[in-house]
Amino acid sequence: MHIAMTYTRLRAEERLLLDAFESAGVRVTPIDLRQVVFDPASLGEWAQYDAVVDRSVSLTASLTVTRILEGLGVRCINRPEAIRVCSDKLDTTIALIRAGVPTPGVRVGISAESAIESVEQIGYPAVLKPTVGSWGRLVARVNDRDAAEAIIEHRETLGSVQQGVFYVQEHIDKPGRDIRVFVVGGEAIAAIVRTSGHWVTNTARGATAAGLEITPALHDLSERAVASVGADVAAVDLLECPNRGLLVNEINHSMEFRNSISTTGVDIPGLVAAHVVRIAEGVRTSQGALA
Amino acid sequence: MSTTETIQSACPECDAPISFDRSPLNGQVARCPDCGSELEVTCTNPVRLELAPEVEEDWGE
Incomplete structure (x- = not known):
């Protein structure tokens, strides 16, 4: 068994995963993607790996490496289609709606005029988000039409082409916290609650985390959400809506977990590594059957 | 891949010693x-x- 772990920055999570593989007696090779030249027509050195865990902090790098490797028949965790859907909030919304998983209401406009109308349909306050982005960056709550017009004009003028897609989400009056559930191999393994005095409850924005019991409802929603995007390993963010109950907000394909191990008491990297090994064993079995 | 020896380097910004276990x-x-x-090993x-x-x-x- 030989696993590769691709990365662009080696953070605590990547170190913890390498340690988890080594503790399990699994050979693992870290690969800095910035040093690699890919040949989409040749498996080359990649033939030696039973599976590749991608841990790139860069979405562009993640999608590039997993598309090439899966094209060559190398099993990646996560797969590029799952990464694509998770990384784009509109694609995630569509996947959740199709799967019948409750999620905040959304309107989408592709011009300043339709963006304003989208906000008006959602009602105030509304949340404007870039379709691609993490750690709460450029997420804005708009409380009235003046603010909406200002933000939309700024995005249209200063933003990238991608920010010409205006994703407007219903604002959920959550109780100063949101919930993150870690799902590995289709099973919710750990949950935390993130609390903040600010309405954006990302730990990257200063929210504090504590362990949370995984209730049957959290199991059900988070596992269905991850199934809807086809991810092997993911973290699901949920909001507690006073009227509609739990809603799935986002799904993260390359989850950060360094601060969630001690708070939950769950060996998250160990369980991720074990699942990767199960996938790799399945790849070996199917390749053996074909040989 | 890893050793138990402490590895020493220096911060490129302030020259403070940085050690890796x-x-x-x-x-x-x-x-x-x-x-x-924030530093990166190059x-x-x-x-x-x-x-x-x-x-x-x-x-x-």
């Missing part, structure tokens, strides 16, 4: 305990540190 890997991030700069033999790049638009989870 095992061999760092290329691309590994570290924070200077003195000036707080060479492992010998260990060389540079200021880590700013967060880019497509970075995240």
